[in-house]
Amino acid sequence: MAKTGMYVGLDIGTTSVKVVVAEYIDSQMNIIGVGNAKSEGINRGIIVDIDKTVQAIQRAVRQAEEKAGIQIKSVNVGLPANLLEVESCQGMIAVNSESKEITDEDVRNVASAALVRSTPPERQIVSILPQEFTVDGFEGIKDPRGMIGVRMEMFGLVFTGPKTIVHNIRKCVERAGLVVSELVITPLALTESILSDGEKDFGTIVIDMGGGQTTTSVMHDKQLKFTHVNQEGGEFVTKDISIVLNTSFNNAEALKINYGDAYPERTSASEEFPVDIIGKSEPIKIDERYLSEVIEARIEQIFRKSKEVLDEIDGLDLPGGVILTGGAASLPGVVDLAQEIFDTNVKLYVPNHMGLRNPVFTNVISIVDYSANLTEVYHLAKTAITGEKTISTQQPVASPKEVTYETYPEVEEQHYESPDEHSTGENVKGKISDFFKNIFD
Template sequence: MDKSKVIVGLDIGTTSIKVIVAESIQNQLNVIGVGSERSQGLSRGVIVDIDKAAASIKSAVAHAEKKANVPINAVYAGIPANMLNIEKCDGIFAVGEPSREITAQDVAQVVNSALIRNLPPEREIVDVLPSEFIVDGFDGIKDPRGMVGTRLEFHGILFTAAKTVIHNTRKAVAQAGLQLAGLVINPMALGQLILDDGEADFGTIILDLGGGQSTAAVIHDHKLKFSHVDPEGGDYITKDISVVLNTTLANAERLKREYGNADAELVTGDDQFPVAIVGQTNPQMVGEDYLAEIIQARVEQILARLGTGLSQVHAFNLPGGIVVTGGVSALPGVTELVQKVYQRPVKRYIPDQMGLRHPSFAQGLSIVSYIAHLGEIDTLIRQVVDPVTANARPVSSPSRPVTVAPSRPVPTERPAASSQPARTQSQPAAHTPAEPKKKKKKTSQRLKNLFTNFFD
């Protein structure tokens, strides 16, 4: 039996829209097609013109469809961390008969009970991540199906976002002639892709330095615990170069890519390059050190604002250090500058798949990777949260032999993040178990728990 499936990830960025088509075969993920298109109708990571955004999505999907040679009718879209709320949620459900096994329907019922809350009219639930299930006082259960019990409890983390952001994403995807198979929270997917098991467990900061905005996220205990968004990114660096050097935006972008460096101290010598000045016939020579000073000033401002939010949750005390990704992290000197500003170990993530070897593709790749590695219980919970999109068929299975690109390797190098604060989780209504229970914690668990107080 062919158990392969095709997953399509849609990364709707401020500067570009990327579509990644991957085939998942026996837990092996192979990228078979990529499409990219200049973004239209977006501002600071959010769709502000649905018609223009839909046209860009349609064009990017067409490119990916041609390269992958499979029909694309549904996509998984990423949701930015703008105004993302993170809070705990708990639910209790009485199974009933003591000899009856817990079913998927019982799991759906207990998750539903955790979702009963008064949300503000401008917010919508995006996802729920399970922390644990408890069956008759026995805790730490990941999947209670098949167990026998009378009382089922659920503890999880609830993610809500601005309804406008979610609605505009759904509308743009539909207007592009596609079905939305599901929504994925960008920093959560990114954490699963670019962090190893130890980094995700003990706590690590992810900086996603994009073109339209920059996002800082904290992954701890394999969960997204905090996100903070700054509304500035690579586009602001380009505007600074344009204003200071009195050149066009297109020329400023070219200068940034060809001669730019985020750390002026790394630029040595007296190397210069010509700059076409608006209103002048002859170009003017500018030193690379001066260009680096312009870039560094803006990047330091972004890092300072992101650092304020991270300091409030003591994220810099986590042992995992910092991983940077995103298009801006491709600039030379970014990793060195982040390390100077935050005084923490820093590494950059760059995808290693053929055709994706640029940090700007990390987010799109993380979406397909996240969906491919969802477990049965996670899929069941997603169906409870959003039964319509969760049951969408992602894509037709390929009807031909597919020439696959190299599978996802273990990353060695890594990149950066984006803007505007998201709140840490609020305390949910408590459901105390009828009978106290607690097992001994393993010794290896105690060290990790030293850092739990930062978020829980």
Template sequence: MDNSGIYVGLDIGTTSIKVIVAEYVQGQMNVIGVGSERSDGMNRGVIVDIDKAAYAIKRAVESAERKANIQIHDVVAGVPANLLKIENCRGMIAISDSSREINNQDVISVANAASVHNLPPEQEVIDVLPDEFIVDGFDGIKDPRGMVGVRLEMNGTLLTGPKTIVHNLKRAIRQAGLNLVDVIVNPLALGKTVLNDGEQDFGTVILDLGAGQTTASVIHDYQLKYTYVEQEGGQFVTKDISVVLNTSLEDAEKLKVQYGYGWTADASSETFPVNIVGQNEPAAVSEEYLSEIIEARLEQIFTNIKKQLEAVGALDMPGGMVVTGGGAALPGVTDLIQDVFGMNVKIFVPDQMGLRHPGFSQSLALLNYEVSLSEVSILAKSAMVESSRVVPEQDDNYASSEDQSTNQTNYQQAQPERPIKETKRPKQPKQQTAQTSTQDRLASVRKWFSDFFD
């Protein structure tokens, strides 16, 4: 599949919005523009003021447009892993004509069947990730199109999450005058970029140090298995510095960046001036004292995350831990992480020109993930548009089943809206889907359940 073209990744963070414009030609990525602006209307990685967030997004996109010398219309955006659930799913359909080859619509239909799920009213299906297809009992098939059979099954992974977060994201992007091509769960994209092949296979923990929250994700067997979001990040470190040293938040952030260390043992006893609120003369503070403030908050964050990872056995992963995000740029932070978690730790920093900072990892990962999607994955994801019309029902056993699942945690979601022509993807049978009546869709779902239990 030829995915050549221009892609735009939009990473909406708590303190900054980053936009990367990249051109993919024959599998090679060339970054042609980068925009980064201070975000607004955000709280702990989630949009809480749509108008302010839309204006901040527009500013960041305009910055990238000037540098890339192009006009941006379509973007790929990511959402954090808040309140996301990861579950196994299975779908099955009957092929109407045994002599007919399996086509695109059959893949969409079986993905739609796999995504039929009882959900609380505040949640929706985000994505369905096909793991394998089964044609007449023959499993391990990655792409069933072109094959002949009478029964098509799909085993996959279902991602579900809260409607509010995704709705606010979509609304803010549309209000900024942009077309949202795809929404991707952030840890899902990070795993494809910050980990090598062996780390994705044998199992690795990704620690994303954001400003508003810190996210731990477990990738194993090339799949996202678990995530946990700690609702504290670098922004809370800045607040601690501000309170303890009695200085403004702006000055506290500058002190953290210029003099701060994540590991107190690396800091020196040298002093620097600090502007104190209510005093005319600055006070002298040592690097060691500033680092003690920073280390105390970071250690608390990492200790809370460690408890969650220990509960699912993630600390025994052979791949160790890969750290990224803006907080990973703090000197000495890897020493503290290694001391708290007791596992091998390394930092991922993008190697592309103009992106050599861990804060750009997420926006770069969104692009890499989008361009690497197969046709089958795109077809399966397009089924979410249809499946979202199924009226969700509250499951009385929902809470208890959530506690029993090892793959259910705190996450976040996304529902795709992807114009095929912009990304040069295979045309999807939109017209046929649009012409299908509500009664036909409900009859199809009932028939699937009838065939399954027969």
């Protein structure tokens, strides 16, 4: 159950850094502050320039603070799914106390037992998610504290990621003058927050179409079973338009927003609009159908790569179908094209919060919502990773006061230099253990 208090979410994306301040009253989320700053230093979802990323975080945080009227001290930060690995884990201990009543310490110990594994030096354990406990053979227990038992087992999931990505995210947040309250795996938060209980149970695919990458996630049996990252996103569409029409990146982005459609059958070859061409003094006329065909080519490629990995695990057989979200998913015609390629039910998820009814804010809202609903049992299991002796309660904001920054003063906005997206880039695919390959059998 969500707690009462304030929570802050931070989403460091390729095209923008977003911050949301939410106040929970009786488990009801009320968003009271939003910040959105253009990203610099992020390439295809990965931090490549710490200084520029810090400046973008500070700009977004400053906006959110001004609107919420508070000073942000700590944040819950989204961790992308790049090279994320999901594995099942199991631990078993004997209950320590003489009375055999299960305590917080027992939960920590059984989580520690579940984490006994060999982790490559370039990777680290990011999170452990308890699924259920078994006490003396009695299964399906969510919180065993206070129960009597001799032997306790814990079954859960362990998430591991590259040390480089985790370190760079923490470094940027800390240099921005903030504390990381929770490092949230973005696809986990997304699937937990936007799916209904039935969709989580029976199985649903969530495709998050960001600016620099597209993340495909599978939730089944109320667990995140699979993630895959394709290093193509909405900016690749813009770059394609820029190259094909020989126009600037900014003009291409405006064309995509104002006239773009990913489904050519919905457009007209007779409807034309002017385009400023580099090297020509006068604009030329381009028709809607031609622009749509350029957009369709890239979006179709993105979807077919997702379909390829989903076919390997029979993911498209799940009854929940496909749910699209993310900034690139809001382009007209994307749902129709996805329906045609995946040949299953496809729908677009749009947040239902005043002023934030745009898929571009789905991730950051999900990060806040997921963090607010984390249980004490989760936090106890987490201490097996952090080594903390007590559960740290989140204090994300302080009393209203004037906000000052001592590091990284505001710098002049620089033109965003997009990568060479005309090449498709490399697919980054998470490890699929035999356990997850057979989850749909």
